[in-house]
Amino acid sequence: MSNQVGEQVEPQLPESINATLSRKGKSITFPKKGILGQSAAARGRTINGTIGIALDEQGQPMFLDGLAPMVDLPVTDVFPYASSFGKPELRHRWLQMILEKNSKLSAHQLSQPVVTNALTHGLSVAGSLFLDPCDPLVLADRFWGNYKLIFQHTYDAELKTYPTFDGDGFNVAGLLTTAQACPGNKVVLLLNFPNNPTGYTCTAAEANEIRESLVALAESGRDVVVLIDDAYFGLVYEDGVMKDSIFAWLADAHERLLAVKIDGSTKEDFAWGYRVGFLTFAFKGASASQLAILEDKAAATVRATISNASHVGQSLMLAAYNHPDYPKWKDSAYQQLWRRYETVRAVFRDHPEYAESFQPQPFNSGYFLCVKPIGIDAESVRVKLLEDFDAGVIAAGDLIRIAYSSVPCDDLPKLFQSIHLAIGSLA
Ligand SMILES: Cc1ncc(COP(=O)(O)O)c(C=O)c1O
CATH class of the missing domain: 3.40.640.10 (Type I PLP-dependent aspartate aminotransferase-like (Major domain))
Structure with missing residues (x-):
């Protein structure tokens, strides 16, 4: 980047963006000199004694014999440091x-x-x-x-x-x-x-x-x-x-x-x-x-x-x-979580009586949903579920967080029934 009289000037952040940085954020810069700079300068030389890893006699990264076959990738994509x-x-x-x-x-x-x-x-x-x-x-x-x-x-x-x-x-x-x-x-x-x-x-x-x-x-x-x-x-x-x-x-x-x-x-x-x-x-x-x-x-x-x-x-x-099947793999995983979401929605539709014991919070995405127990605190419900219902959930303040991402579809109806019964027995 050069100015109007052709001098080289360092690019700068606009003042308003620079102002969002912390004191550390403002001062930190990537070290271009030091070890990294000197290693970069030596790259390609016949003899290069700058690199902080071990190379074999052919200049390839060294590795323990048993480790390389454990990962199906070229050793150069596994063992050396990434930038x-x-x-x-x-x-x-x-x-x-x-x-x-x-x-x-x-x-x-x-x-x-x-x-x-x-x-x-x-x-x-x-x-x-x-x-x-x-x-x-x-x-x-x-x-x-x-x-x-x-x-x-x-x-x-x-x-x-x-x-x-x-x-x-x-x-x-x-x-x-x-x-x-x-x-x-x-x-x-x-x-x-x-x-x-x-x-x-x-x-x-x-x-x-x-x-x-x-x-x-x-x-x-x-x-x-x-x-x-x-x-x-x-x-x-x-x-x-x-x-x-x-x-x-x-x-x-x-x-x-x-x-x-x-x-x-x-x-x-x-x-x-x-x-x-x-x-x-x-x-x-x-x-x-x-x-x-x-x-x-x-x-x-x-x-x-x-x-x-x-x-x-x-x-x-x-x-x-970069794999041609990646979109297919992704879609299959998404469908599995989407089925769990739909199962939970169906449980709530099929059991209007659950509204007497807990209130679901708005949810439409991700791994989780939360419900607010009525008439009892979330921690007591969590403990009751562990002790009497063989089920684990997270008590987060006044809410119970359920990771339906980690519960098989077939177990979801039972989980919500357990929460309903646990609250009913405590409240
Ligand atoms: C909202 C949110 N952000 C970030 C993370 C952390 O992700 P990572 O495992 O990539 O550090 C989590 C993990 O639970 C999360 O729930």
Whole structure:
């Protein structure tokens, strides 16, 4: 990049986007010199003593004889380190897949995804980049409990919640007023659809309202960053519910609104243990070189925390994404979860008497649903189910969370009957 008199100038983030970064986020840059730079400079030389792994006499990565046959991939895709940015072919493929899965995004400039050690680590990298101690983080009050460890414990942020629902719908007004009430100019929000624990995804109309509210917030002069936890992306079971990620609504919403998509293979591709996740950035008017600054900061934070994500995990996921049968495999897994969802809906339809003992919360997607027990606390019901009904559920505050994703269809009617009977015996 050069200025009007032809001098080279470093690309810079727009002031309003830079203002969303934490102190650490502002200062961190990927080390281009040091060991990585010197190794890069030596690449291709006849003798190269810079690489921090062991090579055999032919210059191939060394490995223990028994390990290589355990994975059906070239050893070079398994044993050496992957880059802190992630495996380039996987980053490229995932970006392509984000665009395919989110038709609204086709015209937008996105960053290249940066690979993280799955979503928890991606969320933590985002916490490091955007949250200073005491910064508020605005989110719905039904949230994944681990956010407390990630954002509150690790980065000393303050979680500012609003009631998730307004009636049967998402509480967009609560989101906006809570965001407006944040002190200072910067506002950090977190959105998670399909939501853990409720299994709710907002409708397309609610997504429009969220976008309009956040644009109004940015328009009022606030610097806005929205962390989007897309762990359960794609598992939507009802018409009228948002199919694209909310990221697609926000990626090009405003020059003062940075959208950060945190997603990955964990739940979307049923590969929980592979630990492959991604961070992708977008804001209105972004240039590729500005987005590269954010990629650089994210990769530097990866380097600072885990050095780089599992190479074998990345290679296995890349092989799956490039396999001609991948869409078929995905559809089969989706159908299985969709059948569970339909089974639960049928149970509720067939047993109106359950409404006397618990109230289902709005749900339409993902792995979970929640019910609110009537006349008794959720923890007592959980314990009763363990002791007398041989069944396990999660008590989350005043709600019982049921992971129907993990219960065979045939057991679902019995599970809800047990919850009904347990509450009946306690209340
Ligand atoms: C909403 C949400 N985000 C992120 C994660 C973490 O995903 P990962 O296993 O990829 O770290 C979970 C896991 O339960 C989750 O429910």
